[in-house]
Each structure stands twice: as C-alpha cells, then as structure tokens.
Amino acid sequence: MNLAQLRALVAVAETGSITGAGTALQVTQSAVSHALASLETELDARLVVRERSGCVLTELGYRLLGHARDAVRAVERLAEEAAAARDEHVGRLLIGAFPSAGQLLPPLVARLSRHHPGVSVTLLEGSDDEVTEWLRAGIVDLATVTSALPGLAITPLADDEMLAVVPAGHPLAHEPHVDVEELDGDPFLLSDGGCEPIIQAMYAQAGLRLRPTHRVRDMRTLLAMVSENLGVTIAPSLAISGPSRNQLIHQGVVGLSLRPRATRTLYLANRAEVSLSPAARTLLDAARIEELRPTG
Structure with missing residues (x-):
C-alpha cells in the first residue's frame, strides 16, 4: 500500500x-x-x-x-x-463554517496568509450539522461550533448576542429591550440552524413552552417572513446583520436586545485525537488573541 x-x-x-x-x-x-x-x-x-x-x-x-x-x-x-x-508554514488548511460564523474568519485567514503565504486556506460553508460532520470525517481541519462536543477540542472565537426580531410595525419595535414573555403572544418562526437549544432554554427559564408555527432553514427567508408580519423570532446578531453589524440583512424588521441579555459563544473546533498542523495552530493562536481583545 x-x-x-x-x-x-x-x-x-x-x-x-x-x-x-x-x-x-x-x-x-x-x-x-x-x-x-x-x-x-x-x-x-x-x-x-x-x-x-x-x-x-x-x-x-x-x-x-x-x-x-x-x-x-x-x-x-x-x-x-x-x-x-x-x-x-506550508501546506493546506481547510475550515468548515456555518454562515453566521464564517464572517469572523476572513480577518484571521488574511493575517495567516500575510505572514505565511505558503499556506493555502479554503473555507467551506455549510449548516451547523454539516460542518461538524466534515470535521469528524476529516474533510476539514477546523470547524465552527456553538458548544462543546464529544471528541472535539474547542477554542473560543467570539460571543454573539441573541436578538428578538420583530416586524418594523410591531408594537415592540421601538422598545430598547424586550422580554421573552412579550414575544409569547406572537407566532414564533424558528430557524433550523443550531440555535434551537439556546432558544428552548430561554423559554424554559421564563416558564414558557416554545411552540414554533414555522421552521425555516434559510435566514433570509425567515427574516422575509417576519417582515410580512407572519411572526417573530430570536436569532444571533451575526446571522441577521451585514458586515457593519449595525445593518440588518433584510428591510422591514427590527432587532432588539433581550432582557436579560442573551448570548451564544462561537468556537473553532478540531478533532482532539488528531494533531494540529502548524498552520492550524497559528490560526487558533490568532483566534485566542482576538477573543481576549477587549471590545468597545
């Protein structure tokens, strides 16, 4: 052989x-x-x-x-x-990312490429479940995840605020904060991404049962449904915002902070039993520096 x-x-x-x-x-x-x-x-x-x-x-x-x-x-x-x-550093580095986390990676990849032009970096975009499966199968070297998973080592990448998303004409649209209880009277639209456990926990903490009326895979479709007054949702700020983080990717909707404030942590994961390449180690080191950098 x-x-x-x-x-x-x-x-x-x-x-x-x-x-x-x-x-x-x-x-x-x-x-x-x-x-x-x-x-x-x-x-x-x-x-x-x-x-x-x-x-x-x-x-x-x-x-x-x-x-x-x-x-x-x-x-x-x-x-x-x-x-x-x-x-x-030479060789190739493959990274799997779901869309909302993918926008965090270009600055890290650019830094790696500037210092180590001999490394070829490829970003593969897929759903939460897909990128995790790619990592476990050895198709990618690193992948974005939102929680610790068996057999994977994780490095914090960023914290991402969860926002209530309502139509622009909704009675809550001009409030500075909203409670989960205030959303309970509206039809709830749920993304099929990886945030359902987080949202379920938020509703359980409020003593409510999450009863989604629709499940939608694509975030733009979900926001379009909100803008047409078909319901409300809760989504990560990275998933609904443009590169500026201040502009939503769909008109006719408003993103509101939740009370109490809710966040999800994004991680870069690698298979714990497989040694990292020098390029992967360097990129993870850069991610740790970014994660520790104060914001605001």
Missing part, C-alpha cells in the same frame, strides 16, 4: 469521478484508475463503483475513507512540521 493509492481514493471520494480526481491530483485519469485498482487488489475488496454519473464508494470504501484521509494528512504533516522548524 502506498500514498498514491490513498490519495486516489480520497480524491475520488471528494470529486465523485476519476476525471475530477485526476484534475485534483494533477495526474492522468489512467494513473488514478491504476492506483485504485492496485489498492483494491491489495485489499482484495471493491472500494469504488464506477457508474455513468461518476464514482461512488462502496460501504467498505466509506469505512476506509477516514483512515485514508488521516494517513494522507499524516504524511503531509511531515513536510509542514519540517517547514515550521524553519519558521515557515
């Missing part, structure tokens, strides 16, 4: 085809096919099924994929650690 075989398996899984794998690895299609065939011969098992629409991994192929990714990354780590010993 050799590295070329494992690289081929990982590339086919990620691109879904022999052609895509060849392009990603900068080798010919025949080289990818030969590497896969020799790996299957060595293991005496079918790992990839070739179909007209592309390639899919067999059940065994999926079980071995995580080990193959870890092996490829371990070999890459040798060069990265050697370069770090010379005060250089």
